[in-house]
Amino acid sequence: MKNYFKKVKYYIHIYRMILIQDLKTKMSFRADFLISSFSGIMLNAASFISIWIMFQNFSSIMNWNYYEMLFLYGFSLLALTPQLVFFDNSWVLCDKVFKGDFITYCFRPxxxxxxxxxEKININAIGQFFIGVTLITYSWIKLGLDVNTIIVFKLIISLLTASLFMIAIVIFISSMSFWIINAKGLMDFFSKFKDYTRYPFTIFNNFFKFVFSFIIPIGFVAYYPSLFFIHTEELSWISFFGVFYGIILLYFSYKVWVKGALQYSGTGS
Amino acid sequence: MDKTIEINNLSKEYKVLNRKEGFKGAILNLFSKDYKYIKAINNVSMEIFSGEILGILGRNGAGKSTLIKMMTGVLKPSAGALSINGNTPFKNRKQHALNIGIVFGQRSQLWWSLPCIESFKIIKEIYSINDDVYEENMNFFNELIPLNELMNKPVRLMSLGQRVLCDILASFLHNPKIVFLDEPTIGLDIDVKDKIHKLILSLNSKKKTTVILTTHDMGDVDAICKRIVIIDNGEKIYDDKIYKLKKYFGPNKTLLAHINSNKIRDDSVVITNIKKLIDKHIQLIDYLSVECNNRWIKIVVDENQISVLKVLNLIQKEFDIDKIEIKEISTESVIKKIYEGKCL
Known part of the structure; x- marks a missing residue:
């Protein structure tokens, strides 16, 4: 047990060092930092506008009104942020494996x-965090939901568990690079599913509902956990199940990743 | 001397699909179970002693990389035993990693956007290096190359030479018992190559680190290795001191002499003249090869039978010689002949 704590301390210490160094270098490229933060914000603004336009024409989507959709959108942005910020290197794993650069990661104790x-932290994506907070607060006020410590605590817990799903999916898909030569296409394919997290799942038929709940579990990123706060009449056991399911998936995809990495033997040179 | 690495009958097989050609073949490949086995390393045994600098040579695809990957614990051998400091590398990778350092000439292991010193600090934490050891090593490194200008430069802004120097230093930072250098001088100019040779030699002599070098550059081998192993087609075909390699070829020397006279037009006349000349004075003619090109005479002499100077003495009586050059046979040409199967 004592050993275990020592290990955790060791990893936290190293992570902190890398984080501080990364921040330092990011700050030294000020223009780069500002422009990429700005482009991140604009990207989100564009998809926000598409929701806004939609609601100029319809009053609701499957009984979900504008503010509820905003809540869902904000929730999904927040739940996707940890993956973007802390697991950014996963997106380039396929390139590193393909070109053989991954071998340099195999020799450290x-x-x-x-x-x-x-190794890398994509701090620029933190802009998304602030947009998410703004959207949730705004829709929260407009929807007239309660504010108390328990509900805020519940929100934080459900956000944290929801964020595990995208992390697990990306880790799992990126680990496929160890077995198939070009996993880039697969990564692109799955990154598209991110957009579906912003819609209430009542718009899907049973087949897609099943797929997006259990096969590619993006339903747990925003829709199912949001039911704890809005549209509570749609709340079912699935939302509760999500809390555990995320941890299981994350553990499973981590194991697959490590298995792949350990059997990796580089390119021919 | 104690052995650091012991390799016994080590083999590595790869399972490869027998691929069929064409579009039809590509579809058949998807379902094919027709595998063949390729031996990348076949029954290699050797011992490597602590503190030694060993050069591993071989053509592209000979199996060098496979051998190194097995020694570093990335690849699991198919058969045979491999023991490094009493450990089996692939079984306990993290523990093994503490004892080795690796440098790839073509791939940096330092953090790309960080100043070099920050990479060193992170490495210090990863390997849990004591402050004293770190200080001592940094001071020693500083004696070898002036670090001040290097350390605050981000790795991505470094020239290739600077980057490789930093990579080598980083690999020695945790006082590993063995350091693997995989083509460290690839693409570098002579000046930097020389710096790297000196750096490796002084690190090796101070820290008694075993250094295993793979390279295609015979300059590296001549400069720093005492012993070399040559791998070809997955098998070890040579394993001995480097100077013994030259003895395999007999003490041949090449004599180059330039004739300072415009009268001689025909090179073949010169050749027959020299042959006659040598035949007249020394009876053993078959150990010489004589060539002539643009008034440059090239004679390969076997020194066991006749000295180069004697031959030179003979021809300079007959011809007006203005330039001479005596060449030892280079390691490169010996190794080239070994690959061609003309030796051993």
């Missing part, structure tokens, strides 16, 4: 997943 994944 440290957990290979930790070493690879947390």
């Amino acid at each position: 440290i957990n290979i997943f930790f070493y690879y994944t947390f």
Whole structure:
């Protein structure tokens, strides 16, 4: 047990060092930092506008009104942020594996997943966090929901568990690079599903509902956990199940990733 | 001397699909179970002693990389035993990683956007290096190359030479017992190559680190290795001291002499003249090869039978010689002949 704590301390210490260094270098490229933060915000603004236009023409989508949709959108933005900020390196794993650069990660006396994944931090994506907070607060006020410590605590817990799903999906899909030569297409394919997290699942038929709940579990990113706060009449056991399901998926995809990494032997040279 | 690495009958097989050609073949490949086995390393045994600098040579695709990958613990051998400091590398990778350092000439292991010193600090934490050891090493490194200008420069802004120097230093930072250098001088100019040779030699002599070098550059081998292993088609075909390699070829030397006279037009006349000349004075003619090109005479002499100077003495009586050059046979040409199967 004591050993275990020592290990955790060791990893936290190293992560902190990498984080501080990364921030320092990001700050030294001020223009780069500002422009990429700005482009991130604009990207979100564009999809926000598409929702806004939609609601100029319809009063609701499957009984979900404008503010409820905004809540869902904000929730999904927040739940996707940890993946974007802390697991950004996963997106380029396929390139590194394909070109053989991944071999340089195999020789450190440290957990290979930790070493690879947390090598980079995409701090620019933090802009998305603030948009998410703004959207949730705004829709919260407009919907006239209660504010108390328990509900805020519930919101934080459900956001944290929801964020595990995208992390698990990206880790799992990126780990496929260890077995198939070009996993880039697969990564692109799955990154598209992010957009579906913003819609209430009542718009899907049973087949897609099943797929998006259990096969590609993006329903847990925003829709199912949101039911704790809005549209509580749609709340079912699935939302509660999500809390545990995320942890299981994350553990499973981590194991697959490590298995792939350990059997990786580089390119021919 | 104690052994650091012991390799016994090590083999590595790869399972490869027998691929069929064409579009039809590509579809058949999807369902094919027709595998063949390729031996990348076949029954290699050797011992590597602590503190030694060993050069591993071989043509592209000979199996060098496979051998190194097995020694570093990335690849699991198919058969045979491999023991490094009493450990089996692939079984306990993290523990093994503490004892080795690796440098790839073509791939940096430092953090790309960080100043070099910050990478060193992170490495210090990853390997849990003591402050004293770190200080001592940094001071020692500073004696070898002036670090001040290097350390605050982000790795991505470094020249290739600077980057490789920093990578080598980083690999020695945690006092590893063995350092693997995979083509460290690839693409570098002579000046930097020389710096790297000196750096490796002084690190090796101070820290008694075993250094295993793979390279295609015979300059590296001549400059720093005492012993070389040559791998070809997955098998070890040579394993001995580097100077013994030259002895395999007999003490041949090449004599180059330039004739300072415009009268001689025909090179073949010169050749027959020299042959006659040598035949007249020394009876053993079959150990010489004589060539002539643009008034440059090239004679390969076997020194066991006749000295180069004697031959030179002979021809300069007959011809007006203005330039001479005596060349030892280079390691490169010996190794080239070994690959061609003309030796051993």
